[in-house]
Amino acid sequence: MEIFPRGYSGIWLQIASVWFLVALMQNFRGSLSTSNYLIGLGSYDITGPAADVNMMGYANTEQIASGVHFRLRARAFIVAEPQGSRVVYVNLDACMASQIVTIKVIERLKARYGGLYTEQNVAISGIHTHAGPGGYLQYVVYIVTSLGFVRQSFDVIVDGIEKSIIQAHENLRPGSIFVNNGELLDAGVNRSPSSYLNNPAEERSKYKYDVDKEMTLIKFVDDEWGAVGSFNWFATHGTSMSRTNSLISGDNKGAAARFMEDWFEKKGRVENLDSQHANKSGTAKIPRRVSSIVPSINENRNEAMEVAASFKSSQGQPATRFSSVAKRVRNSLRLADRPQFVSAFCQTNCGDVSPNVLGAFCIDTGLPCDFNQSTCNGKNEQCYGRGPGYPDEFESTRIIGDRQFKKAVELFNKATEQLKGKVGYRHAYVNFSNLEVAQGNDVVKTCPAAMGFAFAAGTTDGPGAFDFKQGDDKGNAFWRLVRDFLKTPNQEQVNCQRPKPILLDTGEMDKPYAWAPAILPVQILRIGQLVILSVPGGGNIFVVFSFFLQRKAFDTNKSYIQRWHLVQ
Ligand SMILES: *[C@@H]1O[C@H](CO)[C@@H](O)[C@H](O)[C@H]1NC(C)=O
Ligand SMILES: *[C@@H]1O[C@H](CO)[C@@H](O)[C@H](O)[C@H]1NC(C)=O
Numbered sequence: 001m002e003i004f005p006r007g008y009s010g011i012w013l014q015i016a017s018v019w020f021l022v023a024l025m026q027n028f029r030g031s032l033s034t035s036n037y038l039i040g041l042g043s044y045d046i047t048g049p050a051a052d053v054n055m056m057g058y059a060n061t062e063q064i065a066s067g068v069h070f071r072l073r074a075r076a077f078i079v080a081e082p083q084g085s086r087v088v089y090v091n092l093d094a095c096m097a098s099q100i101v102t103i104k105v106i107e108r109l110k111a112r113y114g115g116l117y118t119e120q121n122v123a124i125s126g127i128h129t130h131a132g133p134g135g136y137l138q139y140v141v142y143i144v145t146s147l148g149f150v151r152q153s154f155d156v157i158v159d160g161i162e163k164s165i166i167q168a169h170e171n172l173r174p175g176s177i178f179v180n181n182g183e184l185l186d187a188g189v190n191r192s193p194s195s196y197l198n199n200p201a202e203e204r205s206k207y208k209y210d211v212d213k214e215m216t217l218i219k220f221v222d223d224e225w226g227a228v229g230s231f232n233w234f235a236t237h238g239t240s241m242s243r244t245n246s247l248i249s250g251d252n253k254g255a256a257a258r259f260m261e262d263w264f265e266k267k268g269r270v271e272n273l274d275s276q277h278a279n280k281s282g283t284a285k286i287p288r289r290v291s292s293i294v295p296s297i298n299e300n301r302n303e304a305m306e307v308a309a310s311f312k313s314s315q316g317q318p319a320t321r322f323s324s325v326a327k328r329v330r331n332s333l334r335l336a337d338r339p340q341f342v343s344a345f346c347q348t349n350c351g352d353v354s355p356n357v358l359g360a361f362c363i364d365t366g367l368p369c370d371f372n373q374s375t376c377n378g379k380n381e382q383c384y385g386r387g388p389g390y391p392d393e394f395e396s397t398r399i400i401g402d403r404q405f406k407k408a409v410e411l412f413n414k415a416t417e418q419l420k421g422k423v424g425y426r427h428a429y430v431n432f433s434n435l436e437v438a439q440g441n442d443v444v445k446t447c448p449a450a451m452g453f454a455f456a457a458g459t460t461d462g463p464g465a466f467d468f469k470q471g472d473d474k475g476n477a478f479w480r481l482v483r484d485f486l487k488t489p490n491q492e493q494v495n496c497q498r499p500k501p502i503l504l505d506t507g508e509m510d511k512p513y514a515w516a517p518a519i520l521p522v523q524i525l526r527i528g529q530l531v532i533l534s535v536p537g538g539g540n541i542f543v544v545f546s547f548f549l550q551r552k553a554f555d556t557n558k559s560y561i562q563r564w565h566l567v568q
């Protein structure tokens, strides 16, 4: 079962985007000035405990870390107007950001830099890999399967974020930022296409696809050194690695980031040697192991463990060399002082976007699963999505990573539109349990959080256990009884959540402490015509805002393109 209920990004992002538009109207009517930013990038290891810790994402108690596929990093950028405001964005190779991690990071940044970096202007986001250690969030729902809080997981993420920001801060130098976007068609499919069809035809007709296929990339160019990095946003789940994988991995986005950083490094070397012979792509680097979903090929475990163990640890190694400005004179022979290239592949509205692009099949019969409920003979446990490298999940990870990497390189090479204008930010704590949301001509209200019966069925990326089914709007008596041991939802909550039957009334459970958040920070960063909206725990709505550039109309629908699915 997956931690995020389907439809999750839909409603949240819709709520957030309404709030966000209002905020924009009120506060971002700044004057356009010619851009002259200070830019700084940083990157630091956040791999965490590689054994005996439950992994975050599939909520599978049996998925316990036992090695490393490849290491995880925090990658950060800072953009500042000289004598003006600044914003920080950190992308974690982790399942999601965490409010308690953010609080700790901000505390440390305040101790170090005073009021320069605060909860107002620091946004932290996760790539949604389902193969990282868990236990670093404060709500019960997110740490049930890790049997509570895991200090080691938490500490390494806090340290890594802090160090990546320190690096970015020390690297701050004059530079420009360019933006580009384009479609990437073969790295994500809708894993619940039948649910998407529940959207009104009129709404669906506005979109070319049933998921958002757009990648948006920003390219950082140092005045002296040229390109020093890029961040891009594209929606696809970090579920190329399966729910039975036990090796820590950044999944497809972590892989893509490494491919791009290696590519740039190699390209620099090639250009430097004036040689055309080296391979352009570094994507063959990550070794492969065979999926354990298919029992017949689950052999050679020891060999796989040896391969995993052969990776050299990079913990504690900064990605960027620190050096004084004086030393960094323009001198092509002194490339060693060049800041290392940082490339992040960030998550965005990935709600129901699966990287398992071949579709979902029954592992017993090999036939496609039931279209409406993603079941095989009525059972959800047998229905799995297949990645392009099926049955090898490592190969699927590599291929989906490679596709994102190649698109990013293309956008990177052709990015010519420069970001110009004010740097700004907005931040607010929003109580999501009682918000009014416009839906067409109606106004509807959100309720305290609750998980439906269908939630427990998981998704085709990671089916749940027992007899739960996707699309279940009835529930069953046995599980209702079990549920009532924990908390019986009151009639108001039942009505509010209808037609979704409540399995766990998480928003109203607070023993021993809160099971799910009610109040969430909503964050907006603005760099010229670019706006990044972030709600920790979710992805980011990422829009290229065009009130200034008139490049394209601002489209709030973007954020809930996938569908609203009532029954989960
Ligand atoms: C370069 O790429 C080719 C084909 O993709 C591959 O056969 C070859 O082994 C690669 N060479 C190196 C040095 O990686
Ligand atoms: C899925 O459900 C819809 C609506 O209930 C129904 O019309 C359709 O025939 C079903 N499709 C399949 C393949 O079962």
Ligand SMILES: *[C@@H]1O[C@H](CO)[C@@H](O)[C@H](O)[C@H]1NC(C)=O
Binding pocket: 431, 432, 433, 434, 518, 519
């Ligand atoms: C959030 O809003 C709900 C409903 O209005 C209210 O009951 C709850 O106390 C609020 N939560 C907090 C922490 O203020």
